[in-house]
Amino acid sequence: MNETKEPYRKLIIVLSVVLPVAVAALFSIKIPGYDFRFLPPIYATLNGITALLLIIAVIAIKAKKRKLHESLMKICIACSGLFLVMYVTYHITSDSTPYGGEGILRIVYFFILITHIFLSIAVVPFVLFTFSRALSGNFERHKALAKFTFPIWLYVAVTGVIVYLMISPYYA
Numbered sequence: 001m002n003e004t005k006e007p008y009r010k011l012i013i014v015l016s017v018v019l020p021v022a023v024a025a026l027f028s029i030k031i032p033g034y035d036f037r038f039l040p041p042i043y044a045t046l047n048g049i050t051a052l053l054l055i056i057a058v059i060a061i062k063a064k065k066r067k068l069h070e071s072l073m074k075i076c077i078a079c080s081g082l083f084l085v086m087y088v089t090y091h092i093t094s095d096s097t098p099y100g101g102e103g104i105l106r107i108v109y110f111f112i113l114i115t116h117i118f119l120s121i122a123v124v125p126f127v128l129f130t131f132s133r134a135l136s137g138n139f140e141r142h143k144a145l146a147k148f149t150f151p152i153w154l155y156v157a158v159t160g161v162i163v164y165l166m167i168s169p170y171y172a
Contacts, residue, residue, distance in 0.1 A: 016128065017110070018020075023079060031093050035093075037171065040171065043164075047157045054076055054150065054154050081102075099170060123149070
């Protein structure tokens, strides 16, 4: 692959591996004495905002409003980054909350949670490569990858809200 076509390729690959490994490793760390129980509704709201802005950004680009699309996508990336910081902060200072639902809801919850987790890992390189292609002005390749990135990212954002809504009655 030509570096001029993917100028941030190595960095994106490193981030795509390091981020999920670091998040997984941080789950083994517990820092007592802090109360961040207020964070889950905030980071769930960030997921909801991201989902809404992703949809508006697609509408904007289809309407040829490139600057608006660009601004919205940068906000989506910032929201996702802020989500990640809050998510990790909450989980390194709080015990995990077990899901207390039963029957079909339990199956639905775990299906959504598992697909959400796997796709949230997979979406990182998609988002970064899509963004990188836009930054480098490679809009044909950006558009081609965005067709895959958008639905995955939207699914992750929406299911983040759903997971929160399903688990929130069980928070201590």
